[in-house]
Amino acid sequence: MxxxxxxxxxxxxxxxxxxxxxxxxxxxxxxxxxxxxxxxxxxxxxxxxxxxxxxxxxxxxxxxxxxxxxxxxxxxxxxxxxxxxxxxxxxxxxxxxxxxxxxxxxxxxxxxxxxxxxxxxxxxxxxxxxxxxxxxxxxxxxxxxxVSEGNRETLEKIASTSMSGKASETNKEILASLCVDAILQISKKGSVNVDNDIILRQEPGKSVDETEILDGIMLNKYRVHPGMPKTVKDAKIAIIDTPLETQKTSNTSKLQISNADEMQNFLAREEDDFKQMADHVIKSGANVVICSKNIGDKVAHYLQKSGVMGIRRVSDDDIRNLSYATGAKIVKKVFDLSEEDLGHAGEVGEEGESTVAKIFIKKCENTKVITILLRGSTEHVTDNLERAFDDALHVINSVFEDGKIxxxxxxxxxxxxxxxxxxxxxxxxxxxxxxxxxxxxxxxxxxxxxxxxxxxxxxxxxxxxxxxxxxxxxxxxxxxxxxxxxxxxxxxxxxxxxxxxxxxxxxxxxxxxxxxxxxxAQKKDMMDVNPEHNIHNYNRPF
Structure with missing residues (x-):
C-alpha cells in the first residue's frame, strides 16, 4: 500500500x-x-x-x-x-x-x-x-x-420431519418415536440437556429397526480379568483417572542388582506396591473400578480375588458421563480414594463374550442419563443415523422449551x-x-x-x-x-x-x-486467493 x-x-x-x-x-x-x-x-x-x-x-x-x-x-x-x-x-x-x-x-x-x-x-x-x-x-x-409438551403426536412429526433424507426412510416413524421416548423419559426428572443426558452409541451389523433405548450407560469395554464377577448388584463405583500399575519414571534410569537376594527383594517390594494399591481400593468399599488408564495384571489379580470388577482404558467422555450418572467423583490419586468418592448403580454387568462384550451400568437412582443404541447394517449407516438422531433430539427439545412450531x-x-x-x-x-x-x-x-x-x-x-x-x-x-x-x-x-x-x-x-x-497477510508459500478454487479441501481429517 x-x-x-x-x-x-x-x-x-x-x-x-x-x-x-x-x-x-x-x-x-x-x-x-x-x-x-x-x-x-x-x-x-x-x-x-x-x-x-x-x-x-x-x-x-x-x-x-x-x-x-x-x-x-x-x-x-x-x-x-x-x-x-x-x-x-x-x-x-x-x-x-x-x-x-x-x-x-x-x-x-x-x-x-x-x-x-x-x-x-x-x-x-x-x-x-x-x-x-x-x-x-x-x-x-x-x-x-x-404446542404442548404432552402432544406426543406432534413431537413425533417434528422428529420425522427433521430426519427426512438423513436416516433410513423406511424406519423413520420408529426412529422418531424413539427420539420422543428419550426426551419424555428424561423430562420426567427435570429439564433436558440433550448433550449431557442422552448418549448415542453405534452397533453396526444389525437392522436399523433394532435401535433401542437403554436405561443407563453402555461401554464398549469388557472386564479386565475373566475371573472377575460378570454382574455386580448394588454397585459401588470408583472412578480413577490414573494408571493402576507401576508407572515409568520421566527420566531414563538404571537399577543395578548384584545378586539373587536383591532381585527377590526388589520383586517383593514391587508386589507389595501392587497389593497396597488394590487393598486401598477394596477398603474404600468399591466393588466396581472404572479406570481411564491401564489396570495392570497384578492389580487386576488382587481385585478379582476380592470379587471386584475392573474396567480399564475408558474414554474421558465416558468417564464424565459415568461420574454424572452415578455420582462418583473422579479421583486423580489412588490413595486419595475414600468411601465418599464412590458412585452407585443398581447393576453393572457384562453382556457378550470375550473382546466383543459390552458393559452396562443400569438403575442409577439420581440420574437421568440414558443411552440410545443405534443399529444399522454398516458403519456408514450408523454414522448417518447418529447425525439424524442428534438433530431430531435437539429440535424436539427446542419445541419443549419454546412450545411453538x-x-x-x-x-x-x-x-x-x-x-x-x-x-x-x-x-x-x-x-x-x-x-x-x-x-x-x-x-x-x-x-x-x-x-x-x-x-x-x-x-x-x-x-x-x-x-x-x-x-x-x-x-x-x-x-x-x-x-x-x-x-x-x-x-x-x-x-x-x-x-x-x-x-x-x-x-x-x-x-x-x-x-x-x-x-x-499471505503465507510465504501461499497462492493468491481465489475463493472459487481455494474455498475448500476434502483431505482434512474429520
Whole structure:
C-alpha cells in the first residue's frame, strides 16, 4: 500500500499483503460466501444429494448433513470461515437448519451483489436487511402454532420431519418415536440437556429397526480379568483417572542388582506396591473400578480375588458421563480414594463374550442419563443415523422449551416472502429493494428443495404463492408432489430453527456488506486467493 512523498512511493504495508478495497473487497467476499453456499445447496431437502468426504488416510464419510460437510472442509478464505461460523451457531442454538442458514446467507449476498451493480449503496442494503429481518421474525411469531409438551403426536412429526433424507426412510416413524421416548423419559426428572443426558452409541451389523433405548450407560469395554464377577448388584463405583500399575519414571534410569537376594527383594517390594494399591481400593468399599488408564495384571489379580470388577482404558467422555450418572467423583490419586468418592448403580454387568462384550451400568437412582443404541447394517449407516438422531433430539427439545412450531414444506418461507413484499411496498426509497431481495432470498429455500427433488422450482413457487392467498400453511409434499396443508399433513418444524436461520443469515450478510477494505497477510508459500478454487479441501481429517 504505497503513499507518495517527494515523488517517491512510501510503502506502509508489506507488499506481499493482499489488499483489496471498495467494490473489489466486497466482490471477493461475496464470491467466497456464495461458493460455500453452493457446496451445500444441493443437500437441501428430503431428496437432497449426498457428499462424499475422504480424509488423508482414506476414511470415507457419506452425508448430506450441512454441519458435518462444513466441519470437514479445510477452509482458507476468511469470509468463508464466517459463513461456516453461521452453521456452527445454528447447530448450537437450534440443533438443525444449518444448510438453510448458509444457503440463505449466500443468496442474500448474491441478491445484494446485483443491487450494488445497479447502484444501490451497501449501507442502504444493510438497513434494508436489518429491517426485513426484524419484520420476518414478527411474521414467524404470528404464523407460529402453540404446542404442548404432552402432544406426543406432534413431537413425533417434528422428529420425522427433521430426519427426512438423513436416516433410513423406511424406519423413520420408529426412529422418531424413539427420539420422543428419550426426551419424555428424561423430562420426567427435570429439564433436558440433550448433550449431557442422552448418549448415542453405534452397533453396526444389525437392522436399523433394532435401535433401542437403554436405561443407563453402555461401554464398549469388557472386564479386565475373566475371573472377575460378570454382574455386580448394588454397585459401588470408583472412578480413577490414573494408571493402576507401576508407572515409568520421566527420566531414563538404571537399577543395578548384584545378586539373587536383591532381585527377590526388589520383586517383593514391587508386589507389595501392587497389593497396597488394590487393598486401598477394596477398603474404600468399591466393588466396581472404572479406570481411564491401564489396570495392570497384578492389580487386576488382587481385585478379582476380592470379587471386584475392573474396567480399564475408558474414554474421558465416558468417564464424565459415568461420574454424572452415578455420582462418583473422579479421583486423580489412588490413595486419595475414600468411601465418599464412590458412585452407585443398581447393576453393572457384562453382556457378550470375550473382546466383543459390552458393559452396562443400569438403575442409577439420581440420574437421568440414558443411552440410545443405534443399529444399522454398516458403519456408514450408523454414522448417518447418529447425525439424524442428534438433530431430531435437539429440535424436539427446542419445541419443549419454546412450545411453538411452524408449517414445513416451504410454507413458512413462502408466507414470510409474501408478507415482506407487501411490507416493502410501504417503505420509501431504495430500502424497499433490499427488503424485496431479502424476501427472494428466504424464498430460495423451497425453490432449492423443489429443484433438488427434480421439480420445476419456478412452477412450484408460483403455485405456492397462489395457494397462500387462501391458506398460509400450504406447502410442498416433495414425495407426492402435492400442495397440502403442512400442519394437517404433519410436516412441521420448530419455530426456533426458522427464527435462528433468519437471524444468522441476516447478521452475517450485513457484516460482510459493511466490509470495504480487506488486508490479508499471505503465507510465504501461499497462492493468491481465489475463493472459487481455494474455498475448500476434502483431505482434512474429520
Amino acid at each position: 504505497p503513499g507518495h512523498y517527494g515523488g517517491q512511493p512510501a510503502y506502509i504495508m508489506n507488499p506481499r499483503t493482499e489488499h483489496k478495497q471498495g467494490r473489489d473487497a466486497l466482490s471477493v467476499n461475496i464470491a467466497a460466501a456464495k461458493a460455500v453456499a453452493n457446496i451445500v445447496r444441493t443437500t437441501l431437502g428430503p431428496k437432497g444429494m449426498d457428499k462424499m468426504m475422504v480424509n488423508s488416510i482414506g476414511d470415507i464419510v457419506l452425508t448430506n448433513d450441512g454441519a458435518m460437510i462444513l466441519k470437514g472442509m479445510d477452509i482458507e478464505h476468511p469470509t468463508a470461515k464466517m459463513i461456516v461460523e453461521v452453521a456452527r451457531t445454528q447447530e448450537e442454538i437450534a440443533g438443525d437448519g444449518t444448510t438453510s442458514a448458509v444457503v440463505t446467507a449466500g443468496t442474500l449476498l448474491d441478491k445484494a451483489s446485483d443491487l450494488i451493480e445497479e447502484g444501490v449503496h451497501a449501507r442502504v442494503l444493510v438497513r434494508g436487511f436489518e429491517n426485513a429481518s426484524e419484520k420476518a421474525l414478527e411474521i414467524l411469531n404470528e404464523f407460529a402454532i402453540d 411452524v408449517a414445513g414444506g416451504g410454507a413458512a418461507e413462502v408466507e414470510i416472502a409474501q408478507r415482506l413484499r407487501h411490507y416493502a411496498s410501504s417503505i420509501g426509497g431504495r430500502e424497499q429493494l433490499a427488503i424485496t431481495a431479502f424476501a427472494d432470498a428466504v424464498e430460495s429455500i423451497p425453490m432449492d428443495i423443489a429443484e433438488n427433488g427434480g421439480m420445476d422450482a419456478t412452477s412450484v413457487i408460483l403455485k405456492l404463492r397462489n395457494a397462500h392467498v387462501e391458506n398460509p400453511n400450504i406447502g410442498l409434499d416433495i414425495y407426492s408432489g402435492d400442495y397440502l396443508d403442512m400442519v394437517e399433513k404433519g410436516i412441521v418444524d420448530p419455530l426456533r430453527v426458522k427464527t435462528q436461520t433468519i437471524r444468522s443469515a441476516s447478521e452475517v450478510a450485513t457484516m460482510i456488506l459493511r466490509i470495504d477494505d480487506m488486508m490479508r
